[in-house]
Structures are given as structure tokens and as C-alpha cells.
Amino acid sequence: MQGTRIGIFDDHPAVGEALTRAFTERGAQVSFFARTREQLLAQLGTERPDVLILDVVAEDIIGIELFRLIGERYPTLPLIAYTSLGSPLLVENLIRAGARGYVCKTEELDTLCAAVRKVLQGKVHLPAEYAFLNGQRMASDGITLSEREIEILRLIAREQTSKEIAERLSLSVNTVENHRQHIFSKLNVRNLAGLIVEGFRHGYLTSS
Numbered sequence: 001m002q003g004t005r006i007g008i009f010d011d012h013p014a015v016g017e018a019l020t021r022a023f024t025e026r027g028a029q030v031s032f033f034a035r036t037r038e039q040l041l042a043q044l045g046t047e048r049p050d051v052l053i054l055d056v057v058a059e060d061i062i063g064i065e066l067f068r069l070i071g072e073r074y075p076t077l078p079l080i081a082y083t084s085l086g087s088p089l090l091v092e093n094l095i096r097a098g099a100r101g102y103v104c105k106t107e108e109l110d111t112l113c114a115a116v117r118k119v120l121q122g123k124v125h126l127p128a129e130y131a132f133l134n135g136q137r138m139a140s141d142g143i144t145l146s147e148r149e150i151e152i153l154r155l156i157a158r159e160q161t162s163k164e165i166a167e168r169l170s171l172s173v174n175t176v177e178n179h180r181q182h183i184f185s186k187l188n189v190r191n192l193a194g195l196i197v198e199g200f201r202h203g204y205l206t207s208s
Contacts, residue, residue, distance in 0.1 A: 002027035007049035011058040022109045056083040071098030078119040091130045101125035122181035152179045
């Protein structure tokens with residue numbers, strides 16, 4: 001987690017303080033801690049963390065709607081639901097709304113840290129009892145690339161390194177690596193040659 005930038009949304013100060021301390025001790029950087037919807041959206045307007053941890057229930061939000069809103073505005077930002085609520089229906093709706101991970105607040109903080117590492121690898125983190133929902137999410141993703149992923153795909157095809165891409169797009173290297181893994185996974189390729197072939201086949205790369 002060294003150098004990973006994390007955003008936190010929770011309306012309980014004690015939760016924010018505990019998470020900030022835990023992540024800092026593990027070498028991560030907490031970009032911001034927001035307690036209201038307005039604070040969260042304002043922070044995202046100026047700070048772009050590598051991953052965002054969100055409580056599902058707060059005084060001024062309906063949690064799932066907030067996940068949808070952030071997912072629409074920032075489609076490449078990995079979201080983790082961190083809540084005391086839990087049911088198959090809730091977790092399924094969170095995944096459909098854009099969450100890449102779900103962690104119950106009764107779990108040890110190491111579980112949340114493991115979830116952060118997993119979503120940054122382009123994977124979905126779910127407890128064992130909800131693992132069946134992972135397949136539903138992957139099936140719904142298809143092979144559609146976001147605008148940012150297409151931009152990075154084209155730079156990768158020009159043999160630019162993650163560091164060069166990060167500098168060009170004003171992103172962190174971790175974020176670029178996360179996008180790279182998503183692109184390779186969505187196109188089901190293992191190397192640059194396969195990436196270029198599939199990029200042309202799906203129309204994301206052109207000969208011009």
C-alpha cells in the first residue's frame with residue numbers, strides 16, 4: 001500500500017481517525033476525510049485518490065445513489081463500501097451501482113487494507129458468502145473501455161511506460177497500473193502484441 005492515495009467518506013469522526021491512522025501506519029496516504037456529501041463531492045473536484053472508501057448510510061445521503069453518482073462522474077475510481085449493514089440484496093445493489101469491494105465494519109482493519117490492495121489490482125473484493133456476486137459483476141462489464149482506458153490503451157500501444165503515461169495524464173503510477181490491468185483483463189490479452197491486435201479489432205486503435 002506504500003504511496004497509495006485513499007479517500008474516506010464517513011459521518012463518524014472516530015471512524016475517519018481510526019482509518020487514517022491505520023492506513024498511514026501501512027505507508028498509504030489519506031487524501032481526504034469527508035463527513036458530508038457536499039464535502040465529498042468538493043474534495044473529489046480537487047483531489048483524485050487511487051481508491052475511495054464509502055460508508056453506505058449517512059445523515060444526508062442514500063448510500064447506493066451516492067455510489068451511482070460517483071461511478072458516473074468518475075468511472076475509473078475504485079469504490080469500496082465500508083458499512084455495518086449487510087445482506088445479499090444490499091451487496092448485489094452496491095456492486096451494480098459501481099462498488100468494487102464490500103467490507104463490513106465488524107471485520108479487522110487488515111481486511112479493509114486487503115480489499116484496497118485487491119481493487120487496485122483490478123479485482124473485486126467480497127466476503128466468501130457473497131463471492132457468487134463477483135461473477136455477475138464481471139459478466140456485466142463486457143469489453144467496453146472507458147474514455148480514460150482508451151486514452152491509456154493508445155499510449156501503451158505507443159510503447160509508453162506507466163511512468164511516462166502518469167506524467168502525461170497527471171495521474172499516479174498506481175492509477176495507470178490499475179487502468180492497465182483493467183484493459184488487459186477486459187480485452188483478455190497478456191502482452192503488448194495481443195493488446196494491439198485486440199485494440200484494432202474492437203476499433204480502439206486505428207492505422208491513421
